[in-house]
Every structure is written in C-alpha cells, then in structure tokens.
Amino acid sequence: MAGAYDDRDGKIWMDGQLIDWRSANVHVLTHAMHYASSVFEGERAYGGKIFLSRQHSERLRYSADCLDFEIPYTVDELEAAKAAVLEANGFSDAYVRAVAWRGAGEDMGVASKRNPVRVAIAAWEWGNYYGDAKMKGAKLDIASWKRPSPDTAPSHAKAAGLYMICTMSKHAAEAKGCSDAMMFDYRGYVAEATGANIFFVKDGEVHTPKPDCFLNGLTRQTVIGMLEEKQVKVHERHIMPEELEGFEQCWLTGTAAEVTPVGQIGDYNFEVGALTRDISESYEKKVRA
Structure with a gap:
C-alpha cells in the first residue's frame, strides 16, 4: 500500500463498523482539530498478532481519562476491532493506529462535554521507521523545544497535542540531514526523541532517562525487562x-522505531556496539515469538 494516507484502498474501523478507507472522514468543526482533544496508540502486528495489544488498548482508555473523556468501547471491543481491521485488509505484519477524539457536536468552544467521542482504527504496512538507520545508526539533532513539566500538560497520556513540538523538532532535524531530534525536559535533563525513548551504554551498564515528565513507552518497559x-x-x-x-x-x-541504534547526537558519536545489536536482535525475536 502506498500513496497519500487519505487515498488508499482498504477498510478502516470507525465508530463500531468497518467502512471504506476513503470514507473515514470527519467534519471541519471537529473539536479535536481545533483544541487537540485527541489520544492515540501506535501498535505493530507481527505474523498477524499485535505485540502488547491489550496494553495498548488499556493505555488508550487511560489517556482519554487523562484528557477528561471516556472512550465508548471496552478494551475487549477495541481488541476485536483491531483484529477485524487486520483481517479485512489482509495484513500480517502491519502498523496499527487507534485514535479517539472529541468530534463535532453542540459545543465549539474550549468546553466540549456535549460532543460525541469518536474512535477509529486503521492499519497499514510500514517498514523501518528510520529507514537504513536500523543498521548503521540514526543521526539525531538536539531539539530547541523541551518536554513540558507534568503540571502544565498530561505528560503521561499519549495525547495528540503533546506532539506539536515533536513535529517542529523533527522538521528542524530533517532540514539538517538528521533522522530525528533528542529533546531535553523542562529542567534541562535528557528526555527522549520526538517519538521514541532513549537508552545509553557505558562500561557495560545501561542508563535511561527517568520517565517523570514524558511517556513511559511500552517498548521501553519491554526492553528494560529484557x-x-x-x-x-x-x-x-x-x-x-x-x-x-x-x-x-x-x-x-x-x-514504530522498535530498537534503533543511534550513531550521532549533535556533536557526540556512538558506536553500534555488541549490546545494542544484541538487544535489537532479541527484541525482533521477542515480538515474533
């Protein structure tokens, strides 16, 4: 599957039913478009099975709770919907995107209690997020934007609005020939990349930022366990x-990133060493087990 994301063949699950891909539309006065009242999950299916699928569905509902709205589908119903999307599109290995948002309704100000909550699930075939960096190591810029304090934004939700500065940071990085950008947090500590958590190795031990103001990713948790x-x-x-x-x-x-080696961050260089290769290969085996 290729081409613009709004012009493809296939099926998308939307508000309880599978519909044609090109018909999965919303009104221009959808609340989420104006006020970022939206949460989402990115998931990957390997061999027809979504890795940590249920945890993703649970987190989607948790993120919605953080943004003060309730998803009108249970975890079991979301699980069934994701399976239906994969089957309807004939996918085995695929990226799965579940999204929930406040739609168009009686409210069009900041408040939106009377507006319906909408849910959609799509899937598409997607290779390495960073292309050939998976083998030789990604090159990262250092972002000028910082991850916000948890008392200024719901930093532990996977909320669409939190990615605004990520988009700007990644665009700035790409303009410099980089794959992505590493971000600091509001205190000046190393935080994460624009859409991935970060790990470092020194003297055979691993160091990773404490997720006290950014998302504690499911892949991050998996890799720490490994x-x-x-x-x-x-x-x-x-x-x-x-x-x-x-x-x-x-x-x-x-x-999306899975486990991707980093070769450079700003002026700092890193080797794609044995531990990096081992954890990347071990993760590949784990998700396909």
Whole structure:
C-alpha cells in the first residue's frame, strides 16, 4: 500500500463498523482539530498478532481519562476491532493506529462535554521507521523545544497535542540531514526523541532517562525487562547533557522505531556496539515469538 494516507484502498474501523478507507472522514468543526482533544496508540502486528495489544488498548482508555473523556468501547471491543481491521485488509505484519477524539457536536468552544467521542482504527504496512538507520545508526539533532513539566500538560497520556513540538523538532532535524531530534525536559535533563525513548551504554551498564515528565513507552518497559533478564544493570535516572560525551552506545525504542541504534547526537558519536545489536536482535525475536 502506498500513496497519500487519505487515498488508499482498504477498510478502516470507525465508530463500531468497518467502512471504506476513503470514507473515514470527519467534519471541519471537529473539536479535536481545533483544541487537540485527541489520544492515540501506535501498535505493530507481527505474523498477524499485535505485540502488547491489550496494553495498548488499556493505555488508550487511560489517556482519554487523562484528557477528561471516556472512550465508548471496552478494551475487549477495541481488541476485536483491531483484529477485524487486520483481517479485512489482509495484513500480517502491519502498523496499527487507534485514535479517539472529541468530534463535532453542540459545543465549539474550549468546553466540549456535549460532543460525541469518536474512535477509529486503521492499519497499514510500514517498514523501518528510520529507514537504513536500523543498521548503521540514526543521526539525531538536539531539539530547541523541551518536554513540558507534568503540571502544565498530561505528560503521561499519549495525547495528540503533546506532539506539536515533536513535529517542529523533527522538521528542524530533517532540514539538517538528521533522522530525528533528542529533546531535553523542562529542567534541562535528557528526555527522549520526538517519538521514541532513549537508552545509553557505558562500561557495560545501561542508563535511561527517568520517565517523570514524558511517556513511559511500552517498548521501553519491554526492553528494560529484557536487559534485566540478561542481567545487565539498568539505571533509570536523570541524565545531564554533559554526560553524553561519556556514553559509548545509544539506541531508541518505540513501537514504530522498535530498537534503533543511534550513531550521532549533535556533536557526540556512538558506536553500534555488541549490546545494542544484541538487544535489537532479541527484541525482533521477542515480538515474533
């Protein structure tokens, strides 16, 4: 499948039923379009099975709760809908996007209690998020935007509005020939990339930012568990910018990114070392087990 995302063959699940891909539309006065009242999940299916599918559905409902609306479908109903989308489109390996938002209704100001909550699930075939960086290591810029304080935004929700500065940061990075950007948090600590969590290696031990103001990704949690099973020491802590110079290896984690090595962040270089390769290969095996 290729081409513009609004002009493809296939089926999308929307508000309880499968409809033609090109018919999955919303009104221009949809509340989410104006006020970012939207949450989503990115998931991957391997061999017809979505990795951590139920956890994604649970987090979608949790994120909606954080934004003060309730998704009108249970976790079981969301699970059934995702399975139906994969089957209807004939996908085995695919990216799955579930999204819930406040639609058009009687309210068109900041408040939107009277507007319906809409839900859609789409899937498409999607290769490596960072292209050939999966093998040679991604090149990252350092973003000028910072992840916000948790008392200014629902930082633990997967909310669409939180990605505005990510989009701008990634565009700026791409203009410099980079794949992505690493972001600091509001205190100046290393946080994450625009759509992936980050890990570093030093002296055989792993260091990763403490997720106290950004999303604690499901892939991040999975990789930490894998490292602990391999008896690799993992430090979840605040990381200062000046520490980047002393790290030997680096990788990103996320549903789209999977485990992607990083070769450069700004002026700092990293090797695609043995531990990075091992955890990437082990993750590939785990999601297809």
